Amino acid sequence: MRLAQLGHGYWGRNLLRVFSRVKGAQLILCCDSQPEAREAAQAAVPGLEVCERPEQVFERDDIDGVIIATPARDHFGQTGAALRAGKHVLVEKPLALTGDEAEELVDLADSSGLTLMVGHTFLYNDAVRWVRDFIDRGELGEIYYAYFQRLNLGRVRQDVNALWNLAPHDISIAQYWFSEIPSDVRGHGVSFIQPGIDDVSFVNLFYPSGRFAHIHVSWLDPSKTRRAVVVGSKKMVLYDDTSPDAKIVVYDKGIDRRHPPDAEQFDSFAQFQLLHRAGDVWIPRIGFREPLQVEAQHFVDCVTRGERPLTDGKSGLDVVRILTAAQG
Ligand SMILES: NC(=O)c1ccc[n+]([C@@H]2O[C@H](COP(=O)([O-])OP(=O)(O)OC[C@H]3O[C@@H](n4cnc5c(N)ncnc54)[C@H](O)[C@@H]3O)[C@@H](O)[C@H]2O)c1
Numbered sequence: 001m002r003l004a005q006l007g008h009g010y011w012g013r014n015l016l017r018v019f020s021r022v023k024g025a026q027l028i029l030c031c032d033s034q035p036e037a038r039e040a041a042q043a044a045v046p047g048l049e050v051c052e053r054p055e056q057v058f059e060r061d062d063i064d065g066v067i068i069a070t071p072a073r074d075h076f077g078q079t080g081a082a083l084r085a086g087k088h089v090l091v092e093k094p095l096a097l098t099g100d101e102a103e104e105l106v107d108l109a110d111s112s113g114l115t116l117m118v119g120h121t122f123l124y125n126d127a128v129r130w131v132r133d134f135i136d137r138g139e140l141g142e143i144y145y146a147y148f149q150r151l152n153l154g155r156v157r158q159d160v161n162a163l164w165n166l167a168p169h170d171i172s173i174a175q176y177w178f179s180e181i182p183s184d185v186r187g188h189g190v191s192f193i194q195p196g197i198d199d200v201s202f203v204n205l206f207y208p209s210g211r212f213a214h215i216h217v218s219w220l221d222p223s224k225t226r227r228a229v230v231v232g233s234k235k236m237v238l239y240d241d242t243s244p245d246a247k248i249v250v251y252d253k254g255i256d257r258r259h260p261p262d263a264e265q266f267d268s269f270a271q272f273q274l275l276h277r278a279g280d281v282w283i284p285r286i287g288f289r290e291p292l293q294v295e296a297q298h299f300v301d302c303v304t305r306g307e308r309p310l311t312d313g314k315s316g317l318d319v320v321r322i323l324t325a326a327q328g
Contacts, residue, residue, distance in 0.1 A: 001024060001025040001026070001064045001065060001300065001303060001304065002025070002026055002028050002062055002063055002064050002065075003019060003025050003026065003027045003028065003029075003063070003064065003065045003066070003067060004027070004028065004029035004030065004031065004057045004060070004063045004065075004066050004067070005019065005027060005029070005030045005031070005041075005066070005067040005068075005069060006031045006032075006054050006057060006066060006067070006068045006069065006070050006078055007031075007032060007037075007068065007069035007070035007071075007092075008030050008032045008037040008038070008040060008041040008069070009032075009037060009069065009070075010155075011069050011092060012030075012032070012037075012041075012069035013040070013044070014292055015067055015069050015119075015292070015296070016030060016041060016044055016045060017044065018290070018292045018293045018295075018296040019067060019296050020044075020045045021293065021296075022293075022296050022297050022300050023297065023300070024300045024301070024304055025064075025065070025300040025303075025304075027045065027048070027067075028048065028049055028062075028063075029048070029049045029050070029051065029057060029060070029063065030042075030045075030048055030049070030050050030051075031050070031051045031052065031053065031054055031056065031057050032050070032052075033052060033053070038050040038051075038052070054078055054081065055081075057082075058081050058082055058084075058085040058087070059085070063087060064087065064088060064303070065087055065088040065089065065090070065115075065299070065300075065303055066078075066082040066087045066088070066089050066090075067089075067090045067091075067299075068082070068089060068090070068091040068092060069092050069119075070092075071159045071160075072092075072094055072097060072159060072160050072164060072165075073097065073159055073160075075091050075092065075094065075095060075096055075097075076096040076097065076101040076102075076104075076105065078091075079091045079095070079096070079105050079116070080104070080105060080108060083105065083108045083109055083112060083114055083116065084108070084112075086112070086114070087114070088114050088115040088116075088299075088303045089109070089114070089115070089116050089117070090117045090118075090119060090296075090299045091116070091117075091118055091119065091316075092118075092119040093118055093119050093120055093121075093168040093169070093172070093316070093319070094118075094160075094164060094168050094316070094319065094320055094323060095118045095313065095316030095317060095319070095320055096320055097160075097164075097320075098320070098324060099317065099320055099321045099324050101320075102313075102316060102317040102320040102321070103317055105313055105317075106313035106314055106316075106317050109313050110313075115299070115302050115303045115308075115309065115312075116312060116313035116316075117298075117299050117302065117309040117311055117312060117313070118311045118312070118313065118315065118316030118319070119295065119311070120168065120169070120172035120311040120315065120316070120319070121169070121291050121292055121295055122169050122172060122173050122291065123172055123173070123176050123310055123311050124291040124292070124294040124295040124298065124310075125241075125291040126286050126287060126288065126289055126291075127239055127241070127247040127248050127286050128173055128176065128177075128239065130248055130284065130286050131177060131230065131237055131239055131248065132176055132177055134237065134250075135177055135230070135232075138234075139232075139234065139235060140230060140232025140233070140234055140235050140236070140237065141232040141233035141234030141235065141254075142232060142233040142234075143177075143178065143211050143230065143231075143232050144211065144212075144231045144232060144233065145211060145212040145213065145214075145230075145231055146174065146177065146178075146211075146212075146213045146214075146228060146229060146230040146231070147213065147214040147215070147216070147228065147229055148170035148173065148174070148213070148214070148215045148216065148227070148228045149216045149217075149225045149226070149227050149228075150166045150167070150169060150170055150215075150216070150217045150218075150225070150226055151216065151217070151218045151219075151221035151223070151224070151225040151226075152218075152219060152221060152223075152224045152225070153219070153220065153221055153222060153223075153224075154219060155219055156193060156194075156199070156219050156220075157197075157219075158194065158197065160197075161189060161191070161197045161198040161199075161201070162189070162198055162199055162200060162201055162217050162218055162219050162220075163187065163189050163198060163201040163203070163217060163323060163326060163327060164323055164327075165217075165219075166217035166218075166219070167201065167203060167215055167217045167323060167326070168319050168323065170215045170217065170228070171203075171205075171215065171319045171322050171323065172311065172315065172319050173228065174205060174213045174215070175315065175318055175319065175322075177230065178207060178211060178213070180207045180208065180209060180211065181207075181318060182205040182206055182207050182213075182322065183206060183207065183208045184205075184206040185203065185204070185205055185206075185322055185325035185326050186203070186204045186206075186326070186328075187201060187202065187203040187204070187325070187326030187327060187328055188201065188202050188203075188328075189201035189202075189327070192220065193220065199218060199219055199220040200216075200217070200218035200219075200220055200221075201215075201216075201217050201218070201326070202214070202215070202216050203215040203216075203217075203326040205322070224242055225242070226240070226241035226242050227239060227240045227241065227242075232254075233254060234252075234254060235250055235251060235252050235253070235254065236250075236251040236253055236254070237249070237250050237251070238251070245283075246283045247286060248283065248284055248286060249281060249282070249283055250281070250282050250283075250284065251281050252277070252278075252279030252280045252281070252282075253276075253277060253278050253279065253281075254277045255274055255275065255276055255277070256274075256275045256277055257272045257273070257274060257275075258272060258273050258275055259272050259273075260272070260273055295311075298310065
């Protein structure tokens with residue numbers, strides 16, 4: 001299997017590195033419109049071919065799959081062109097900038113029997129997967145709510161706002177943990193630095209089951225924060241992606257409602273007692289694999305075996321629809 005990559009910027013450099021190490025595929029061509037980016041790609045992977053225009057990738061018969069790491073505005077056009085040229089595609093998040101565009105790409109991939117995968121990297125993170133497994137085993141009990149914070153100072157973009165740049169990660173994690181599509185989405189963003197490009201966004205997701213999630217993203221914040229908290233009826237979990245040795249902390253804490261044994265003697269306001277439960281706090285051991293390396297190998301394996309990726313086009317479409325609703 002032979003691969004080509006479009007875009008060798010900030011994120012493309014990481015993709016080129018992991019794809020030059022995958023098993024079962026060879027990255028042979030990198031396309032970038034900037035000469036410095038092409039030179040950097042050749043310096044990173046000796047023998048790599050480079051080109052300037054995406055059409056030079058699509059027209060080649062010896063390329064089976066394309067990795068797209070260009071700015072978000074180009075994803076729809078380039079993904080469509082790659083699929084129409086018969087190539088499997090791994091495209092960076094977001095899949096597209098409207099729900100209609102994303103849906104068109106999903107239909108195109110399905111009708112042509114090609115793999116379409118979206119780079120929702122955090123779903124290849126072992127800590128995020130650990131939480132999903134913990135939820136599935138019922139360890140948290142009934143899930144009440146979750147909140148996510150993805151904050152930092154910098155990497156201010158001019159092509160998309162903080163919501164479209166940062167929230168795809170948290171929305172994809174919420175989708176994965178909750179296995180449920182929100183029935184109502186409310187978002188509010190504010191711009192300070194560039195007119196019309198929000199620097200900070202707050203999003204509320206309401207789920208049919210009664211669960212709730214809140215997402216706060218910003219590139220105008222004093223410190224790097226990447227954390228999520230999930231509160232369940234039995235336990236609570238903190239996921240801190242920036243922690244070197246405690247990415248997950250489980251709190252055996254909660255508030256239980258208990259009827260007193262002689263409840264019938266009480267008035268209605270005292271029919272039950274609220275009992276604080278403050279048990280153990282523990283840090284599970286989670287081995288580290290580089291999420292992007294896992295993601296790259298998953299793409300190659302899915303194409304080779306004809307399997308649907310965890311972050312397939314449909315999951316990318318769900319994320320785009322939620323972003324669109326949050327944008328208002
Ligand atoms: N999964 C993640 O964690 C993660 C992290 C960062 C960025 N990203 C995504 O990666 C994508 C790229 O982001 P970035 O930060 O690397 O941007 P960037 O601007 O640093 O890099 C984009 C590169 O694409 C090239 N390019 C632009 N238009 C082109 C065209 N038409 N043909 C060929 N080359 C072209 C540019 O010259 C540049 O080198 C975005 O979609 C972003 O959302 C994902």
